[in-house]
Amino acid sequence: xxxxxxxxxxxxxxxxxxxxxxxxxxxxxxxxxxxxxxxxxxxxxxxxxxxxxxxxxxxxxxxxxxxxxxxxxxxxxxxxxxxxxxxxxxxxxxxxxxxxxxxxxxxxxxxxxxxxxxxxxxxxxxxxxxxxxxxxxxxxxxxxxxxxxxxxxxxxxxxxxxxxxxxxxxxxxxxxxxxxxxxxxxxxxxxxxxxxxxxxxxxxxxxxxxxxxxxxxxxxxxxxxxxxxxxxxxxxxx
Amino acid sequence: xxxxxxxxxxxxxxxxxxxxxxxxxxxxxxxxxxxxxxxxxxxxxxxxxxxxxxxxxxxxxxxxxxxxxxxxxxxxxxxxxxxxxxxxxxxxxxxxxxxxxxxxxxxxxxxxxxxxxxxxxxxxxxxxxxxxxxxxxxxxxxxxxxxxxxxxxxxxxxxxxxxxxxxxxxxxxxxxxxxxxxxxxxxxxxxxxxxxxxxxxxxxxxxxxxxxxxxxxxxxxxxxxxxxxxxxxxxxxxxxxxxxxxxxxxxxxxxxxx
Numbered sequence: 001x002x003x004x005x006x007x008x009x010x011x012x013x014x015x016x017x018x019x020x021x022x023x024x025x026x027x028x029x030x031x032x033x034x035x036x037x038x039x040x041x042x043x044x045x046x047x048x049x050x051x052x053x054x055x056x057x058x059x060x061x062x063x064x065x066x067x068x069x070x071x072x073x074x075x076x077x078x079x080x081x082x083x084x085x086x087x088x089x090x091x092x093x094x095x096x097x098x099x100x101x102x103x104x105x106x107x108x109x110x111x112x113x114x115x116x117x118x119x120x121x122x123x124x125x126x127x128x129x130x131x132x133x134x135x136x137x138x139x140x141x142x143x144x145x146x147x148x149x150x151x152x153x154x155x156x157x158x159x160x161x162x163x164x165x166x167x168x169x170x171x172x173x174x175x176x177x178x179x180x181x182x183x184x185x186x187x188x189x190x191x192x193x194x195x196x197x198x199x200x201x202x203x204x205x206x207x208x209x210x211x212x213x214x215x216x217x218x219x220x221x222x223x224x225x226x227x228x229x230x231x232x233x234x235x236x237x238x
Numbered sequence: 239x240x241x242x243x244x245x246x247x248x249x250x251x252x253x254x255x256x257x258x259x260x261x262x263x264x265x266x267x268x269x270x271x272x273x274x275x276x277x278x279x280x281x282x283x284x285x286x287x288x289x290x291x292x293x294x295x296x297x298x299x300x301x302x303x304x305x306x307x308x309x310x311x312x313x314x315x316x317x318x319x320x321x322x323x324x325x326x327x328x329x330x331x332x333x334x335x336x337x338x339x340x341x342x343x344x345x346x347x348x349x350x351x352x353x354x355x356x357x358x359x360x361x362x363x364x365x366x367x368x369x370x371x372x373x374x375x376x377x378x379x380x381x382x383x384x385x386x387x388x389x390x391x392x393x394x395x396x397x398x399x400x401x402x403x404x405x406x407x408x409x410x411x412x413x414x415x416x417x418x419x420x421x422x423x424x425x426x427x428x429x430x431x432x433x434x435x436x437x438x439x440x441x442x443x444x445x446x447x448x449x450x451x452x453x454x455x456x457x458x459x460x461x462x463x464x465x466x467x468x469x470x471x472x473x474x475x476x477x478x479x480x481x482x483x484x485x486x487x488x489x490x491x492x493x494x495x496x
Contacts, residue, residue, distance in 0.1 A: 158421070162414050166404035175400050179393035180421060183429040190436045209436075216432050227424050231417045234337050 009096050013104035017078070021112065031074045031116045038066040039120070039127055055128050060192035063124055064148065064185060070120075071113050071152045072177055075160040076170055078109055083164050088236075098233040102157060106225075110153035117145055129196065136195040136206050144195075147217040148188040154225035155180055161235050184224075187217035260479075264472035270465030274313055274458055315365040317462040319388070321470050322358030323426070325351055326391075330423035333416035345412040346481045348419060349402070354474045356395045358466075362388050387430045394422035 021027055042062055046055060055062075082088040091101055121141070156177060163173035190213035194206055329351030336344035366385055401418055405411040 155421075158417075162401070162417065165410065165414075166401065167406065168404055172401060172404050175397045176418065179390050179397055180425050182390045183425065183432040186429070187432055187436060213436050216435060220428055220432065223424060223428065224421075227421060231337075231420060234413055234417055 004095065006097065006100055009100045010104050010107075013091070013096070013101060014108055017105070017108035018111070020081075021108075027074055027077050027112055028115060030077065031070050031112065032119055034073050035066050035070045035116055035120045036123065038069060039123060042066075043127065056132055056197055057193075059124075059128055059196045060189045062128070063121075063192060064189050066120060066124070067113075067117060067145075067148065068152070068178075068181065068185065070116055071109075071149075071156060072170070072173055074112055074116070075109055075152075075156040075177075076164070076173055078105065078112070079157075079160045079164040080169065092236065098236055099229060101236060102229055102232040105161075106153045106157040109157055110149055113149050113153055114145075117149065121145075134195060136210060138195065140210070141192060141195050143214055144188040144191040144217065147191075147214060147221060148184060151184040151217070151221045151224060152181065154221070155228050158228035158232055158235065161232070180224075184217055184220045187213045187220065191217065260472050260475040263468045263475075267465050267468030267470075267472055270461050271469060272465075274317075274462035274465055311365055311369045313458050313462045315362065315369060316459065317466040318358050318361045318365060320463060321466045322355055322362055322391070324467070325358060325470055325474070326355045326395075326423055326426065329355055330419050333419040333423075336412065336416045337420075342412060345416065346485070347478065348416060350474060350478045350481055352395060352398055352419060353477060354470055356392075356399070357473070358470060359388060359392045359395055363392055386433050387426070390429050391422075391426045394425060398422060 046053065049055075079088075082091070125138075159176045159180065160173055163169050163176060166172045191210050194210040194213065329348050332344045332348035332351060335341075336348060363385075366388060370385060398415060398418055402411055402415045405414055
């Protein structure tokens, strides 16, 4: 039997995920609703802070917190189905290269996460940031979002594949995910803060803070996603 | 504590068996660490000639003597910190070997290495916390890159053990543990670099002995470093022995039942 080309394998697996999501809409609705709920809880948390409280200073952190927890939910769900329905076993039996499975699943997670982010960002802006001066052009926020999402999807797929095979799935994913994500989170929060905060710490220019943090985050992405890619075949065969 | 048969060959290295080396290392490590302790408190010059109590004027800023004295904890904190990452590297190396060769001996060595790493990381956090408390008067500071990085490393090592405990299948547990060990080992220096390079709200910088270390300070530091390394190695070997003994007991049990 002729070997199926890598791109066809990739597209087939990716299509499976997208079609399943379009039919049930389960992951997007749960992720979207969860993110909205998190924003409402933020409103409650800040309700006693007083009107002179400058939310802008912590806005970047709040946004990324929401994205982080939403993504953990999404990652977990995307792989629980595979395991419960025996789809993962079927994938392993079929003539698919292991690295392709990683890329296809990671890309699927990235797509869903991006959709949720696109929905959440305007809502976050209207709830917390409307009418405030920004430190930089707002559209630049797309860059840290991309860098962060790629890292979350890539490493998250590896960790979620591990955690779905343990007892206590969600909890294990959280325990593994948050420390590993910490450097990425640090850098994208710094980059987003550079945009959102209009009067930064003295002596640090916007360009310096933003581009440096972004470059560091991108560096993290390259290294960790490569590592995840290299280690994935050990996980999925176990 | 006799060891023989499968798992560990009874070899002699430079005329001494493995057992003897371990005890020797433990002894040497204990002596060196104690020497470091004594030197740190009695012989190394105190930074800026501080005494106990009172304060001193340094570069136009009044600094309390207590603060300068607390610099001494450097002689313990840095060796443990360096040691923890060194042992972490060994554990990760064994993890790689396990994934490549699929020999469970490597997995046992990797896990034991992670246990010693956990011990050293905890020591680093405790000494670092004490240092922070005296230096800045707070028990924790999120902007401080050292503390945050070590906290993340502690979380990573703890996560390793949580993961291992949560997997029920033996071979899968070893594989997942090895993979996560490698991911964590790559992640720790990245978090170190990133927290250093990204500017955050600056704590008031306290003047410290700038530049390099003087002779006796360097001696004390090196004593501490080698003392910690020898002691950690000895702890690792003793624990490893325990683990291999367990493996042999299990094999014997199975042989008896079967």
